[in-house]
Amino acid sequence: MALVAVRELRAERRQPDGVVAAVTFIAVLVLLESLVVGPQIARDPDVASALFWLALAFATILATMRSFDRELEDDALEGLVALPGGRDALFGGKVLSLTIVLLLVAVVGGVLSLVLLDLRIALPLHLLVVVLLGVLALPPIVVVDVVLALRLRARAALVPILALPVLVPQLVAATRGTSAALSGDAVGALSWAGLLFAFAVVYTVIGLTIVPAAIE
Amino acid sequence: MHMRTTRPIIRTVLSGASLHDATVVLDDRVILRSVNLIVGPGLTLVRGPNGSGKTTLLRALAGLLPLARGDRKASGDVLYIGHRPMLLRGLTARENLEFFVRFRGGDTRGIDGALRAWGVGEEMDRPVERLSAGERRRAALARVETERVPLLLLDEPFADLDEAGATRLRQTIARAREDGRVVVIATHAHPELDDLAKTRIAIDDGAATAA
Numbered sequence: 001m002a003l004v005a006v007r008e009l010r011a012e013r014r015q016p017d018g019v020v021a022a023v024t025f026i027a028v029l030v031l032l033e034s035l036v037v038g039p040q041i042a043r044d045p046d047v048a049s050a051l052f053w054l055a056l057a058f059a060t061i062l063a064t065m066r067s068f069d070r071e072l073e074d075d076a077l078e079g080l081v082a083l084p085g086g087r088d089a090l091f092g093g094k095v096l097s098l099t100i101v102l103l104l105v106a107v108v109g110g111v112l113s114l115v116l117l118d119l120r121i122a123l124p125l126h127l128l129v130v131v132l133l134g135v136l137a138l139p140p141i142v143v144v145d146v147v148l149a150l151r152l153r154a155r156a157a158l159v160p161i162l163a164l165p166v167l168v169p170q171l172v173a174a175t176r177g178t179s180a181a182l183s184g185d186a187v188g189a190l191s192w193a194g195l196l197f198a199f200a201v202v203y204t205v206i207g208l209t210i211v212p213a214a215i216e
Numbered sequence: 217m218h219m220r221t222t223r224p225i226i227r228t229v230l231s232g233a234s235l236h237d238a239t240v241v242l243d244d245r246v247i248l249r250s251v252n253l254i255v256g257p258g259l260t261l262v263r264g265p266n267g268s269g270k271t272t273l274l275r276a277l278a279g280l281l282p283l284a285r286g287d288r289k290a291s292g293d294v295l296y297i298g299h300r301p302m303l304l305r306g307l308t309a310r311e312n313l314e315f316f317v318r319f320r321g322g323d324t325r326g327i328d329g330a331l332r333a334w335g336v337g338e339e340m341d342r343p344v345e346r347l348s349a350g351e352r353r354r355a356a357l358a359r360v361e362t363e364r365v366p367l368l369l370l371d372e373p374f375a376d377l378d379e380a381g382a383t384r385l386r387q388t389i390a391r392a393r394e395d396g397r398v399v400v401i402a403t404h405a406h407p408e409l410d411d412l413a414k415t416r417i418a419i420d421d422g423a424a425t426a427a
Binding site: 003007010011012013014015070071073074075076078079081082083084085086089216 | 278279280281282293294295296298299300301302303304305306307311315316318319320343344345352
């Protein structure tokens with residue numbers, strides 16, 4: 001699993017299309033947010049959190065699809081799957097590498113939000129926990145959706161349609177948790193963080209079960 | 217009494233693969249029809265016209281396709297190299313081969329030598345997307361030497377190779393055969409391989425017969 005993740009991160013370093021697309025997307029969205037809704041509303045913890053997580057959800061889809069597009073070029077995916085244990089390592093490796101990429105995107109998006117929207121953080125440590133667990137919870141289900149749509153020509157349109165309804169509970173939990181951490185509600189932030197952890201565990205187990213069979 | 221052996225493990229393990237009554241259906245089309253096949257050490261050639269099911273047969277042997285009916289057995293690890301080089305873009309040839317070897321728990325020290333022997337020594341640290349099709353093919357075929365697995369499945373391995381590459385591949389096939397490895401090659405050309413082959417299989421419209 002770690003080998004697959006390292007392979008993925010090395011390829012992403014040389015061809016950073018996924019990271020660049022995801023970072024650009026989140027940066028543009030944060031910038032537009034303050035222009036479209038105005039500085040007062042944009043600074044509202046609920047609004048700022050919701051837009052941050054929506055942007056991160058789309059960034060996850062972008063980065064995951066780019067990662068699998070690269071695998072499909074020259075049939076690299078088949079080379080991995082043909083290895084003994086390759087199918088099992090694929091899911092874990094992809095989730096691990098995408099989590100690292102998304103942490104980077106979240107840091108950029110978070111810093112931009114803080115600077116451009118002039119946000120005040122009441123509970124920085126709680127916010128860190130919520131963001132970490134929120135980022136952990138995103139890739140597993142998106143990787144499952146991308147694998148399910150892998151051989152479809154219309155996968156660029158289908159993946160968001162498949163992924164977003166499933167992501168709604170996670171987005172709600174991440175938004176509420178972030179908003180609670182920004183506004184000083186420690187109990188609320190930790191409760192939502194616990195839910196995000198549960199989502200991460202459940203979708204990881206589902207992915208580990210489904211992906212090796214689905215990749216066939 | 218225990219006897220110690222210094223011979224490589226690929227000689228001591230009787231390797232092979234088989235398909236029994238294997239039927240493969242893709243997109244509602246029957247691609248392989250009730251194929252019964254046993255491949256053992258030595259070279260097995262799979263011949264047939266375009267679209268006859270050669271690739272599907274190799275992929276079924278590699279366990280890359282679900283069988284609609286029948287079963288597959290393989291003893292020992294399989295190295296399958298398909299139509300395309302199966303190397304990840306963004307990584308160099310060396311990094312790709314290191315990944316495959318490490319994944320199998322092997323020794324990476326032979327990679328540079330193998331890539332040099334295949335004529336991609338100068339290019340081994342360039343990302344594979346900057347290599348020519350022939351260089352990518354050579355780098356992929358170097359896996360035969362770096363991953364010492366007993367069962368080799370090569371699909372049209374001569375594609376994109378120049379004469380020097382083709383000669384190198386023929387030598388590699390001969391050596392693998394002498395080492396007692398199972399080598400299955402799907403190709404519609406290269407009649408010179410007939411002399412090396414222990415078994416020849418003709419495939420047409422998904423049905424395989426001994427040739």
